[in-house]
Amino acid sequence: MEAPQYVAARVQQALAEDTRTHELGIHVDVRGDQMFLRGKVSGAEQRERLGAVAHEAAPGLRMHNEIKIVDYGEPGEDEHLD
Amino acid sequence: MSILTDLRIAAAGDLHLGEDARGSYRERLKGIEERADVLMLAGDLTRHGTLEEGRVVADELRDLPVPAVTVLGNHDYHSDLQHEIAAVLRDAGVIVLDDDGVVIQCGDSKLGVVGGKGFGGGFAGKCASEFGEREIKDFVGHTRQIADAWRVALKEMQVDRRVVLSHYSPVKETLEGEPLEIYPFLGSYLLAEAVDTAGAELILHGHAHKGSEKGLTPGGIRVRNVALPVLGRAYAVYCLNGG
Numbered sequence: 001m002e003a004p005q006y007v008a009a010r011v012q013q014a015l016a017e018d019t020r021t022h023e024l025g026i027h028v029d030v031r032g033d034q035m036f037l038r039g040k041v042s043g044a045e046q047r048e049r050l051g052a053v054a055h056e057a058a059p060g061l062r063m064h065n066e067i068k069i070v071d072y073g074e075p076g077e078d079e080h081l082d
Numbered sequence: 083m084s085i086l087t088d089l090r091i092a093a094a095g096d097l098h099l100g101e102d103a104r105g106s107y108r109e110r111l112k113g114i115e116e117r118a119d120v121l122m123l124a125g126d127l128t129r130h131g132t133l134e135e136g137r138v139v140a141d142e143l144r145d146l147p148v149p150a151v152t153v154l155g156n157h158d159y160h161s162d163l164q165h166e167i168a169a170v171l172r173d174a175g176v177i178v179l180d181d182d183g184v185v186i187q188c189g190d191s192k193l194g195v196v197g198g199k200g201f202g203g204g205f206a207g208k209c210a211s212e213f214g215e216r217e218i219k220d221f222v223g224h225t226r227q228i229a230d231a232w233r234v235a236l237k238e239m240q241v242d243r244r245v246v247l248s249h250y251s252p253v254k255e256t257l258e259g260e261p262l263e264i265y266p267f268l269g270s271y272l273l274a275e276a277v278d279t280a281g282a283e284l285i286l287h288g289h290a291h292k293g294s295e296k297g298l299t300p301g302g303i304r305v306r307n308v309a310l311p312v313l314g315r316a317y318a319v320y321c322l323n324g325g
Contacts, residue, residue: 022130022157025291025311040291040311045102072110075117076315078090081284081304082323 004030007058011035014057020049026067028054035061040070086242086324087189092117092148094317095124095249095288096309098157099138108142110316115147118319119188124288124308125155125199125249128167136167140174149186151177153197155249155289181231185241194241196232200250200273200287201225204266206300229276236280243322244282248273251287255297256307260290274299283322 008028016024023046026039037054041047051065092114097107114121123143128135136158143150152171154164168178177184181198203210203225212222236244251257251269260268268290277285278301285299288309295312297305308318 019130022160042098042310043103046100070311070314072310072314072316074110074315075092075114075317075319076313078117078319078321080321080323 007061008035011054011057014053015050018053021046021053023050026050030058030061033061034064036064036066038066038068040068042070042072044069086191088324089120089188089191089193089243089322090118091245091284091286091320091322092121092317093124093286093306093308093320094310094313095286095307096126096155096291096311097123097139098126098129099135099142100129101134101138104138104141106142107316111142111146114317118148120148120186120193121146121150121317122195122245122247122286123150123152124247124286125153126157126288126309127152127154127171128158131158131160131163131167133161133163133166133170136163136170139167140170140176143171143176144174146175149177150175151179151184151186151195151247153179153247153249154199156199159199179247181228181235183235183239185239191242192240194236194239194244195247196235196239196244196282197247198228198232200248200252201228201270202250202267203270203272205254205269206271208265209271210266225270225272229270229272232273233276233280236277236282244280245322246277246282246285248285248287249289251290251293251305251307252277252285253297253299253305256287256293256295256305257290258294259292268293274301274303274305277301277303284320
């Protein structure tokens with residue numbers, strides 16, 4: 001059986017290199033027959049694509065897509081550099 | 083002696099605009115002329131570095147009411163179309179730095195912006211050096227060439243204030259939150275050393291999505307990581323106070 005660390009590395013590599021995603025900052029954890037994806041992206045479509053690519057890379061695992069969608073909204077407060 | 087007025091710099095990085103993101107960032111730039119004198123973007127404007135994505139970014143930034151300056155990031159290089167993407171952006175009126183500088187007249191003062199993508203290698207005491215295999219020498223040599231170009235560009239500028247724009251980080255403080263193991267792929271101290279030698283008021287960078295916003299070079303220059311996931315807002319505004 002492939003060690004879970006290698007499975008996680010393979011999935012992470014797929015998320016970075018697959019042309020549908022190219023996402024470098026997603027954390028992948030494999031525990032038993034479960035896989036957890038964590039991180040932040042700017043849209044629901046990208047989260048769905050990441051889930052699909054991860055599932056293809058490790059189809060035998062039950063996936064939990066915990067990636068958070070962040071809305072960058074308004075500019076926020078200015079900082080004065082004296 | 084000239085008296086400098088306050089200069090307001092809007093900054094963001096790592097927009098990662100795909101073809102499905104058309105119009106989304108432009109909406110957030112509404113009213114930017116009320117808040118800032120110039121917009122600076124720290125690279126990774128696209129997701130895959132395709133020309134189509136480059137065109138999306140160009141349309142988002144076209145004819146803004148303030149000057150827009152950008153560098154490209156590693157994602158913008160992914161499809162080997164960085165020159166084409168830069169050309170599309172320039173056609174839209176965006177200033178694209180590629181290890182060189184530009185002077186922008188902001189009110190009464192001349193702002194010099196120097197920068198480019200930057201590169202990795204790590205930080206003093208824990209970094210790669212130009213030794214051993216050709217591949218390692220090339221890796222470190224690439225960063226060193228970039229740092230040298232920035233140093234020269236900064237020194238040659240006859241301006242009132244200087245800001246450096248990069249994609250990769252010049253310091254490790256703004257990487258806090260990223261795994262230590264990948265620091266050498268996130269930036270290089272050679273970039274900070276060059277800017278400390280030549281002088282600047284502020285360095286902006288992106289690339290490290292899990293990093294921290296605020297840091298300092300060893301020489302005391304303020305560094306800000308403006309990657310959108312770090313900022314958590316559409317853009318930051320940094321005011322360089324007048325003298």
